[in-house]
Each structure stands twice: as structure tokens, then as C-alpha cells.
Amino acid sequence: MCRRLDANHITSVPEDSFEGLQQLRHLWLDDNSLTEVPVGPLRHQSNLQALTLALNRITHIPDNAFANLSSLVVLHLHNNRIQEIGKNCFNGLDNLETLDLNFNNLKTFPEAIQTLPKLKELMLRGASMMQDFPSLTGTINLESLTLTGTKIKSIPPDLCEDLTVLRTLDLSYNEIEDLPSFQGCVRLQDISLQHNQIQQIDRGTFQGMTSLRVLDLSRNQIKFIHRDAFLSLSALTNLDLSLNSLASVPTAGLSALNQLKLTGNVELRNGLMSKSLPKLRSITVPYAYQCCAFVACDSAVNSAEDDERRNAFGAFKPCEHLLGSWMIRLTVWFICLVALLFNCLVLAATFSPRTSPLSPARILVALLASANLLTGVYVAALTLLDAVTWGSFAEYGVWWETGAGCQVVGFLAVFSSEWAVLLLALAAVERCLAVRALMGKAGALRSSGERRERRRRFGIAALLLGLVSVAAACLSLYHGSAMDSPLCLPFSGGPGSGLGFTVALVLMNTLAYLLSAVVYTRLYCRLGRAQLADPEQAGSVRHIAWLIFTNCIFFCPVAAFSFAPLLAGTSNAVGGPEMAKSVTLIFFPLSACLNPVLYVCFSPSFRYDWLRLRGRGRAGGCSGLQVAKGTVAGGSAASDDGEGLSNDCGMYTKLHGDARGMCEHCDAALHISTSSSSDSSSSSACRHLVKSHSCPALMANGPQCLSSEGYWPDTGTFSAQSEYGDEGDSFVSDSSEQVQACGRACFCQSRGLPLVHYSYNIPRLTD
Incomplete structure (x- = not known):
């Protein structure tokens, strides 16, 4: 009842x-x-x-x-x-x-x-x-x-003497610090000691417990376990050592173990020996690389054995090779070599000795090359790591991800990529302001103080953007998102605690690219064909446009795989981890490889810098950097960049082509100038300077360089030469202003450029 x-x-x-x-x-x-x-x-x-x-x-x-x-x-x-x-x-x-x-x-x-x-x-x-x-x-x-x-806090040492038939012992969630010997509890099958303050397991703690099947020691402070502590546990099938401070785990005597939990032991960096655990069917480890000892990480788990491998490994946790297939490896090597070589070339040409300060456009190009060079260093570190750990990356993967090397490399990668994106946006703004000033103030030349102030402002802006990039890189280290994969990037394509930071980083980059695109779209809408017809004037504008376009294209795949876990809730949402890793390895550093290539191949500024750099290295030739400081009407100051390219007289032949007859007077003037300016020198070299957006007028009916009065006719046309012009668009000699005019005429005539009359007069040539 x-x-x-x-x-x-x-x-x-x-x-x-x-x-x-x-x-x-x-x-x-x-x-x-x-x-x-x-x-x-x-x-x-x-x-x-x-x-x-x-x-x-x-x-x-x-x-x-x-x-x-x-x-x-x-x-x-x-x-x-x-x-x-x-x-x-x-x-x-x-x-x-x-x-x-x-x-x-x-x-x-x-x-x-x-x-x-x-x-x-x-x-x-x-x-x-x-x-x-x-x-x-x-x-x-x-x-x-x-x-x-x-x-x-303690267990009496005679516990097993009083409880000889004890089968289950649950002493969890106490403050136990030391364990006695359970040797007398021969029938004990289940011990739960989780969430205590146990610090070590001695050799005799579980001695003789041949009936023990389940042992839970999780959530303690265990730092040391004697190598023979589990030697007599022949019936043990479940062992939980998770969330401790273990640096090593003994496996002697665990031949019957089916389930092993080791997660949370961050100091446990060494792998386990699979031979000592022949019956293991389920294992949880703090690092996925430790699974490689039990199953080939690159192959599927045998479904017949119904094994469960926690902390799933994959492309971002490789067992053998960091870079994966040879196709990816060769591509990454190529990107690395090109990025290092061409960025160093751009920096060497830009920062070669010169007598005048760099323009804001040149400074931004150099800073962008510096950021891209750091990205190249990051890729070089990955390729070197792949070569050093060839075929056995699992043995070093834990040490790499948790060490200082991955933190430094990840910091460089995030800092350089973010700084490059922000510098590109700043370069777009700078070009827009330069072109607007060129169109609105065609004849106005600023003083040297105003030019220095302009350079200072853009320098401060670049410095502030660099500080923002440093902050972003530091946040990636703080959140630990850069250490979720051996690539040391927050764009690993998987969900985690750093996913929010990754999304914020991608959104910031998206806004920067959007700003650059909007600024340049408005710039091209305002410009007419007449202004863009001059390739020298539009060279730097086209260069930044190409950079914006290519960088946006390369950024989209990385951003897509970064957002995939947020949209689909799984890292396998878009092509799986293998595709995500390939995209990250190729497209993340690709802009750092292509940016300097575009500048070297298509920018007139680099060609002039390169020729000037080569000219400085020639022995016995005409070399050296000169500054043209001609006066203009109205007492205006010199142009923004009073620097140019020095070369020998043969350069005129290359530039003139079939139009050599146009410059007979110029050649004569050059010989007169060089012979009169240096009586003690035996060299017949002539020095020329390259300057932007200016060509003198030629007479309509002949190639002569002087008018009947010995002056250039004053047409009243504003000079296109201004402080915003890029270096290297027209030739100006350093001998006299008359020779400068002849040099400009030869250069413009040889390239078929429109001839613009200057508003100032050039003095008559005197014998």
C-alpha cells in the first residue's frame, strides 16, 4: 500500500x-x-x-x-x-x-x-x-x-579500511588538496574527484585498484602525475583529466582505456603515443594536432570503428604540411618572392638620395610599399616554417601556435594589411585634392612653406592611420583570434571567440575600400577627357585607380570566408576549410605582391626614379641630381618638386625618335651651355630634369626654338605645372631657362603631347 x-x-x-x-x-x-x-x-x-x-x-x-x-x-x-x-x-x-x-x-x-x-x-x-x-x-x-x-580538505588515510566493499565514491566540488592511497578499495569502480584542489598524483594513489573503471580528476590543479600512477588500472575505460595544468600524461597501464579527456590542459603541448592506447575510441585534446597520432588527419575516420575525434582537425590544423598541396605552395612562394623583390625595389628607387623633399604622393607610395613589404615578410615566415617542418607539422604545430613567433607574425600580418588598406584610402583622397587644386588653380604656385605644411599634414594622417593599424593588430593578439590557426590570422574561417573582432575588422576594411571607390568615382566624373588625355598628368591617378580596383577584388574572397561562419553557423558553409585556407593563403597577400608590380610597370614616376638611380651608378657618365629654380612671372616660387632625372645626352635621341630635326637649335643651345658652364671639365655631359604637366610652345611653321625677338611668345596661357604635379612629366635642363624651354619642346614633340604656351618669357640666348 x-x-x-x-x-x-x-x-x-x-x-x-x-x-x-x-x-x-x-x-x-x-x-x-x-x-x-x-x-x-x-x-x-x-x-x-x-x-x-x-x-x-x-x-x-x-x-x-x-x-x-x-x-x-x-x-x-x-x-x-x-x-x-x-x-x-x-x-x-x-x-x-x-x-x-x-x-x-x-x-x-x-x-x-x-x-x-x-x-x-x-x-x-x-x-x-x-x-x-x-x-x-x-x-x-x-x-x-x-x-x-x-x-x-583531506581524506582520512584509513578510508578503505572501513569501507572495503565501496564501489562508488563521489567527492567532487570540495577543497581536497591531497589524496591518500586507495589501495584497500579493491572493489571500487567509480571515483569522482572533479573540482577540487588536487595538485599531484603519486605512484601509490591508485595502486592495486584492478576493478576501477571510471576515474574523474577534471577541474583540479594537477601539475604532475607519476609515470606509474596508472600502471595497475588494467580495467580503466574512462579517464577524465581535463581542465588541469598537466604538461605530460603517462599512458602506462591504460591498455583498456576507451575514452580519454585532456581538454583544457594548455601546457600539454606534446603528443600522445597511440601504441600505448590500443583500445581508445574517443579522445578530447587541447590541440587538434594531437589527434594526428591516432588517425591520419587528411583522411576520413573509419566509420566501421565509429571513432569520435573531438576538436576536429582539418586544413587549418594540418598533420604533415602547412601549405598543403604543391599548387598552393608554389603560388605562395611566387607571391612571397615578388612581394619582397618589388617592394624593396620601390623603396630603393623612392628613397634614393635627392636634394628636394618627396611629394605627398611619393610618400604615400613609399609607405604603401613598406606595408606590403611587411606582408611579404609574413608570407616568407610561413614558407620557411613549411620547409622546416616538412612532413611533420603536427609535431611543431602546437608550439608554433602558442609561441611568440606566431604572435609576432600575426601582428605583422594584421598591421601591414590594415595599414595598406587605410593608406590606399588616404592616397585616393590625396589624388582627388591634388587634381581639384590643379583644375581650380592652374596658374597658382604655392610657397615652400605651404608645400611643407601640405606634406606635414599628409604625414600626420599616415602616422595616425598607422596607429589605428597597430591598435587593430594588438586587439587581434588580445582576443587570441590570430592564434586560432597556424596562419596566425583572424581570418581562419571558423567560429570562435574572435569572430566578432574578425567581422569588425572586415567591416572597417570594407568602409575604407568603399570610401576610396566613392572618392575616385567622383574624381573621374568631374574630370573631362581633355584633362585625362595627357598620360603624364593622369599617370598617378590611373595608378591609384588600379590599386583600388585590384585590392577590392582580392579583398572580397577573404571577406566572404570571414563572414561565412556568421551567416551559416559553420566553417564548412562555403567550400569547407580546405577552400578557406587556400583563399586565405593566396588572396590575403596577393595585393602586397601586385601593388608594387603595378607601380613598377605602369607608373611614369618609377621610370624616372629608376633612370635617375641607374644614372647615379654609372662611372664617367653624366650623373647627379639638379634642381631647376627658374623664375616665373609675378615672382612665383618654384614648383612642388624641384627634382628630376639626370642622364646623358643620348637620352634625347631615345625620346625624340624621328623628330631629331625639330631640336637643332636646342642641341646647339645645349652645346653652348655645357661648354660655357664648365671650362675645366672634359665631359660633354648634359643634365636634364623631369617635371610634370608642362610643355613650351613651338612656332607653328617651324621647329626653331627662338622667336625673332629671341623670346618665347607670351600667349597668356596658364602653366599646368603646379605643386600637385608628379615628378617626371617634362624635361627641363639646368643650364639655362632657354635650354629648359628647348628641352621641353623636344620632349613634348617626341611624345606627341599638346603644346601649352607658358605665361612667362625666357631670356634671349647670349653668346
């Missing part, structure tokens, strides 16, 4: 409530409002086998409260407010096997439990004020002991 009186808000039980119920076997009085044990009504229930008084408000259990319940087997007193238990409260419970005292307010362990010789299961959870381990003398038949959520 059973009586269910639970959840009835009962506050008291009358004395005669159960009279006549001699066959009552189970009585549920849980989830009521009882404040004391109903001793009187239970006095005559000698046949009662199960009593539940849980979820009440009982605070005290008096002596002999259950004296007449000799047949009671199960007693539940959990979730009350019991603070004290009488020493003789359990007298008469000779057949009690299960006692549940979970979640009460007990301060000390009740001694009355020692009077329960047939007790098999004791549960005492949540006694947060209990500090001493209880004495269990007399409970010789105890098979299951649960004592969790207390402040117990």
Missing part, C-alpha cells in the same frame, strides 16, 4: 492519521510545509519501507524519531533546513540501505550514521559549512558514498 500526500501544503500530521494502515509500505510527505518529523503518526508503521520527507521545512531530527520503523529501507530527507541531527535519531533503522541528506544546513556530519550497519548508499550534497570528513565506522556495507559541496 502506498500513500502519496506530497505537494499538499501540509503543516502538521495528526497522531491518528495512519491508524489502521498496518500494510502501508510507501509514504510520500514531500513538498509540504512540515517543520518537524511526524514522530507520533509513524510510531505504529513497522512495515513501512520507504519514507520521503524531502522539500519541507524541517530543522531538527530528534532522537528515536524513527525508532519503530524497523523495516524502513529508503529514507529521503533532502532539501530541508536540517541543522542538527540527534546522536540516536536513527536508532531502530536496522534495515536502512539508502539515506539522502542532500542540500541541508548541516554543520557537522551526524554521528548517528555509524549506527546503520546495513547502509549501502549515503548521499550528502550541499553541506557547505562542513569542514571535516565524517567517521564512517560501523557502515561496513556502504557501497556508494556521495559527499560533495563541502569544505573538506
Whole structure:
């Protein structure tokens, strides 16, 4: 017979409530409002086998409260407010096997439990004020002991002497620091010691426990385990050592192990020997590379064995080669070599010695080459790592990802890529302002102070953008997103804690590219064909346009794979990790490779710098950098970049082609100038300077360089030469202003460029 009186808000039980119920076997009085044990009504229930008084408000259990319940087997007193238990409260419970005292307010362990010789299961959870381990003398038949959520710091060394038949021991969520020897607990099958303060496992801790099947030591502070600590655990099938501070794990004696958990041991960088774990079917490890010892990471897991490999590895966690296939490897090598070579070439040509300061456009190009060079260094580090760890990357992958090398390389990669994107946006703004000033103030030449102020402003802007890039790179290290893969990039294509930072980084780059595109679109809409017809004037504008276009194209695949986990919730959403890795390896550094190539191949400025650089290295030729400082009408200052390219006289032949007859007067003037300017020199060299957006007028009916009056006719046309012009668009000599005009005429005539009259006069040539 059973009586269910639970959840009835009962506050008291009358004395005669159960009279006549001699066959009552189970009585549920849980989830009521009882404040004391109903001793009187239970006095005559000698046949009662199960009593539940849980979820009440009982605070005290008096002596002999259950004296007449000799047949009671199960007693539940959990979730009350019991603070004290009488020493003789359990007298008469000779057949009690299960006692549940979970979640009460007990301060000390009740001694009355020692009077329960047939007790098999004791549960005492949540006694947060209990500090001493209880004495269990007399409970010789105890098979299951649960004592969790207390402040117990030690286990008595004679525990197994009193509990020889113990099978399950749960001492989790305590403050235990040291473990005694469990050698006497030969029948113990399950031990739970998680969430304590255990620091080491000695050799004799689990000695002789041949029946132990489950051992949970997770969430402790274990730093050391003796190499023979598990030697006698021949029946152990489940071992949990997760969330500790282990640097190594002994595997001797674990031949029967099926499940091993090691996650959270960040110091565990060495791999495991699969030969010592022949029956292992499930393993969780802190680093995916440690799975490589148990299964080939590049192949599918054998479904017949039904193995479960946690912390899934893949293309971003390679076992053998970092760069994967030979096609990817050769492509990355090519990108690396081109990026290093061409960026160094651009920097050498731009920063070669000169007498005048660089223009803002040249400064931005040089800074962009510097950022791209750092990206090339990043790619070089990956290629070197792939070569050093050839065929065995899993042995070094953990050390690489967690070491300082990956942090430094990742910092360089993020910093250089972000700085390049921001510098490109700044270059677009600079070109737009330059062209607008050129169109609106065609004849106005600024003073040297204004030019210095303009260079200073763009220099400060580039510095601020560099600081923003440094902050972004530091944030990638702080979030740890750059260390989620051996590529040391936040664009690994997988979900993680750094996904938000990755998305923010991609959005910032997208806004920068959008700004560049909008600025340049408006610039081209405002420019007419007449202004763009001059290739020298439009050279730098086209160069920045090509950079914006190519960089946007290369950025899109990387951004797509960065957003894929956010949109689809899985790293396999777009082509899988193999595709994501290939895209990242190729398209991330590709702009750093192509940017200097575009500048070297298509920018007139680089050609002039390169010829000037070559001219400085020639022996016996005409070399050196000269500055033209001709005066103009109205007392205007010289142009923004008073620098040019020096070369020998043969350069005129290359530039003139079939138009040599046009410049006979110029050649004569050149010989006169060179012979009169240097009597002591035997060299017949002539020096020329390249200047932008200006060509003198020639007479309509002949190639002569001088008018009848010996002057250039004044047409009143504004000079296109300004402080915003790029270096190297027209030739100007340093001999005299008359020779300058002749040089410009020869250069413009040879290239078929429109001839623009100057608003100033050139003095007559005097003998």
C-alpha cells in the first residue's frame, strides 16, 4: 500500500492519521510545509519501507524519531533546513540501505550514521559549512558514498579500511588538496574527484585498484602525475583529466582505456603515443594536432570503428604540411618572392638620395610599399616554417601556435594589411585634392612653406592611420583570434571567440575600400577627357585607380570566408576549410605582391626614379641630381618638386625618335651651355630634369626654338605645372631657362603631347 500526500501544503500530521494502515509500505510527505518529523503518526508503521520527507521545512531530527520503523529501507530527507541531527535519531533503522541528506544546513556530519550497519548508499550534497570528513565506522556495507559541496580538505588515510566493499565514491566540488592511497578499495569502480584542489598524483594513489573503471580528476590543479600512477588500472575505460595544468600524461597501464579527456590542459603541448592506447575510441585534446597520432588527419575516420575525434582537425590544423598541396605552395612562394623583390625595389628607387623633399604622393607610395613589404615578410615566415617542418607539422604545430613567433607574425600580418588598406584610402583622397587644386588653380604656385605644411599634414594622417593599424593588430593578439590557426590570422574561417573582432575588422576594411571607390568615382566624373588625355598628368591617378580596383577584388574572397561562419553557423558553409585556407593563403597577400608590380610597370614616376638611380651608378657618365629654380612671372616660387632625372645626352635621341630635326637649335643651345658652364671639365655631359604637366610652345611653321625677338611668345596661357604635379612629366635642363624651354619642346614633340604656351618669357640666348 502506498500513500502519496506530497505537494499538499501540509503543516502538521495528526497522531491518528495512519491508524489502521498496518500494510502501508510507501509514504510520500514531500513538498509540504512540515517543520518537524511526524514522530507520533509513524510510531505504529513497522512495515513501512520507504519514507520521503524531502522539500519541507524541517530543522531538527530528534532522537528515536524513527525508532519503530524497523523495516524502513529508503529514507529521503533532502532539501530541508536540517541543522542538527540527534546522536540516536536513527536508532531502530536496522534495515536502512539508502539515506539522502542532500542540500541541508548541516554543520557537522551526524554521528548517528555509524549506527546503520546495513547502509549501502549515503548521499550528502550541499553541506557547505562542513569542514571535516565524517567517521564512517560501523557502515561496513556502504557501497556508494556521495559527499560533495563541502569544505573538506583531506581524506582520512584509513578510508578503505572501513569501507572495503565501496564501489562508488563521489567527492567532487570540495577543497581536497591531497589524496591518500586507495589501495584497500579493491572493489571500487567509480571515483569522482572533479573540482577540487588536487595538485599531484603519486605512484601509490591508485595502486592495486584492478576493478576501477571510471576515474574523474577534471577541474583540479594537477601539475604532475607519476609515470606509474596508472600502471595497475588494467580495467580503466574512462579517464577524465581535463581542465588541469598537466604538461605530460603517462599512458602506462591504460591498455583498456576507451575514452580519454585532456581538454583544457594548455601546457600539454606534446603528443600522445597511440601504441600505448590500443583500445581508445574517443579522445578530447587541447590541440587538434594531437589527434594526428591516432588517425591520419587528411583522411576520413573509419566509420566501421565509429571513432569520435573531438576538436576536429582539418586544413587549418594540418598533420604533415602547412601549405598543403604543391599548387598552393608554389603560388605562395611566387607571391612571397615578388612581394619582397618589388617592394624593396620601390623603396630603393623612392628613397634614393635627392636634394628636394618627396611629394605627398611619393610618400604615400613609399609607405604603401613598406606595408606590403611587411606582408611579404609574413608570407616568407610561413614558407620557411613549411620547409622546416616538412612532413611533420603536427609535431611543431602546437608550439608554433602558442609561441611568440606566431604572435609576432600575426601582428605583422594584421598591421601591414590594415595599414595598406587605410593608406590606399588616404592616397585616393590625396589624388582627388591634388587634381581639384590643379583644375581650380592652374596658374597658382604655392610657397615652400605651404608645400611643407601640405606634406606635414599628409604625414600626420599616415602616422595616425598607422596607429589605428597597430591598435587593430594588438586587439587581434588580445582576443587570441590570430592564434586560432597556424596562419596566425583572424581570418581562419571558423567560429570562435574572435569572430566578432574578425567581422569588425572586415567591416572597417570594407568602409575604407568603399570610401576610396566613392572618392575616385567622383574624381573621374568631374574630370573631362581633355584633362585625362595627357598620360603624364593622369599617370598617378590611373595608378591609384588600379590599386583600388585590384585590392577590392582580392579583398572580397577573404571577406566572404570571414563572414561565412556568421551567416551559416559553420566553417564548412562555403567550400569547407580546405577552400578557406587556400583563399586565405593566396588572396590575403596577393595585393602586397601586385601593388608594387603595378607601380613598377605602369607608373611614369618609377621610370624616372629608376633612370635617375641607374644614372647615379654609372662611372664617367653624366650623373647627379639638379634642381631647376627658374623664375616665373609675378615672382612665383618654384614648383612642388624641384627634382628630376639626370642622364646623358643620348637620352634625347631615345625620346625624340624621328623628330631629331625639330631640336637643332636646342642641341646647339645645349652645346653652348655645357661648354660655357664648365671650362675645366672634359665631359660633354648634359643634365636634364623631369617635371610634370608642362610643355613650351613651338612656332607653328617651324621647329626653331627662338622667336625673332629671341623670346618665347607670351600667349597668356596658364602653366599646368603646379605643386600637385608628379615628378617626371617634362624635361627641363639646368643650364639655362632657354635650354629648359628647348628641352621641353623636344620632349613634348617626341611624345606627341599638346603644346601649352607658358605665361612667362625666357631670356634671349647670349653668346
